[in-house]
Amino acid sequence: MKSIRIIDSTLRDGMHAVSHQFTPEQMAMIAGKLDEAGVDTVEVGHGDGLGGSSFQYGFSKATEEQYLKAVSEALTKTKLAVLLIPGIGTVEDLEVAMEYGVKTVRVATHVTEADAGEQHIKFAKKSGLEAIGFLMMSHMAPPEKVLEQAKLFESYGADTVYITDSAGAMLPHDVRARIGLVSKELSVPIGFHAHNNLGLAVGNTLTAIEAGAASVDGTVCGLGAGSGNSQLEALIAVLNKGGYNTGADLYKLMDLSKEVEGLMHRPQTINSDSLAIGYAGAYGSFLLHSRRAAEKFGVDAREILLELGRRKTVGGQEDMIIDVAIELAKAKSSK
Ligand SMILES: C[C@H](O)CC(=O)C(=O)O
Numbered sequence: 148m149k150s151i152r153i154i155d156s157t158l159r160d161g162m163h164a165v166s167h168q169f170t171p172e173q174m175a176m177i178a179g180k181l182d183e184a185g186v187d188t189v190e191v192g193h194g195d196g197l198g199g200s201s202f203q204y205g206f207s208k209a210t211e212e213q214y215l216k217a218v219s220e221a222l223t224k225t226k227l228a229v230l231l232i233p234g235i236g237t238v239e240d241l242e243v244a245m246e247y248g249v250k251t252v253r254v255a256t257h258v259t260e261a262d263a264g265e266q267h268i269k270f271a272k273k274s275g276l277e278a279i280g281f282l283m284m285s286h287m288a289p290p291e292k293v294l295e296q297a298k299l300f301e302s303y304g305a306d307t308v309y310i311t312d313s314a315g316a317m318l319p320h321d322v323r324a325r326i327g328l329v330s331k332e333l334s335v336p337i338g339f340h341a342h343n344n345l346g347l348a349v350g351n352t353l354t355a356i357e358a359g360a361a362s363v364d365g366t367v368c369g370l371g372a373g374s375g376n377s378q379l380e381a382l383i384a385v386l387n388k389g390g391y392n393t394g395a396d397l398y399k400l401m402d403l404s405k406e407v408e409g410l411m412h413r414p415q416t417i418n419s420d421s422l423a424i425g426y427a428g429a430y431g432s433f434l435l436h437s438r439r440a441a442e443k444f445g446v447d448a449r450e451i452l453l454e455l456g457r458r459k460t461v462g463g464q465e466d467m468i469i470d471v472a473i474e475l476a477k478a479k480s481s482k
């Protein structure tokens with residue numbers, strides 16, 4: 148039986164779906180049950196990682212330290228992880244997180260910018276943390292480029308390298324090509340993080356495992372940016388049926404999903420806007436910002452997202468959303 152590591156991101160990527168408003172008590176409840184269910188690692192914090200709580204990305208309900216304290220006290224075996232996007236989070240933020248027992252940091256960069264994470268990976272390794280390189284928007288680069296960037300992360304000391312389908316834009320053959328090549332050429336384990344904008348998150352995650360991924364992400368009820376992530380309960384059921392060992396208890400996760408349903412701000416569906424994200428290959432966390440800009444400037448959110456995809460906009464360029472909305476509004480009024 149092949150063992151697959153599960154990283155749950157309900158309390159980080161799932162924060163996008165609740166406008167970063169989980170309370171520390173809710174996080175502690177969810178984390179405690181993920182721990183009981185035998186999930187290997189939980190990632191915690193603002194949806195945009197350390198330092199994300201801001202005017203730019205939206206304020207979270209509580210501080211990072213409050214979340215980390217609450218979750219670390221609820222965990223017994225499950226490892227505690229954070230995500231850090233260089234430029235949003237800093238080494239100093241990571242030092243604070245380490246005081247709360249964080250064992251793993253995922254250093255996330257755009258797929259062509261792994262070098263932006265060199266300092267953070269090296270700092271994490273020097274500090275005794277597990278460091279995971281996380282290549283966002285991997286659909287935007289061909290497999291050879293993804294390999295080049297994954298090798299950079301490996302050369303900085305990353306223990307695992309993740310291929311991330313941030314926009315939920317990949318088809319199974321895109322996943323197979325990237326994961327297959329990178330897992331053949333690297334010595335460290337390869338991970339995959341899916342989004343469900345085209346309805347393919349669980350299927351793509353299975354494809355990633357078949358192509359060589361040893362670590363995969365899920366979130367309870369599929370909570371996450373855009374159309375959400377790979378739904379953890381469904382993923383575990385699929386992996387059980389496929390003969391993989393994840394260490395996670397399916398029924399305990401099913402029970403937890405009923406509690407998380409009650410905390411959701413809206414159903415996690417593939418609606419026309421989030422489908423447009425996958426279709427356009429635009430950044431998942433642009434969804435809520437695009438909706439707001441669409442309402443403010445009287446344009447269609449799907450048009451904003453399609454244009455952002457065309458311009459190959461990346462995370463951190465949220466200001467472009469307003470620019471695009473204004474341009475679309477002007478074009479509309481001049482017709
Ligand atoms: C900051 C993003 O939400 C990171 C992520 O989960 C992704 O790119 O996908």
Ligand SMILES: [Mn+2]
Nearest residue numbers: 160313340372
């Ligand atoms: Mn994500």
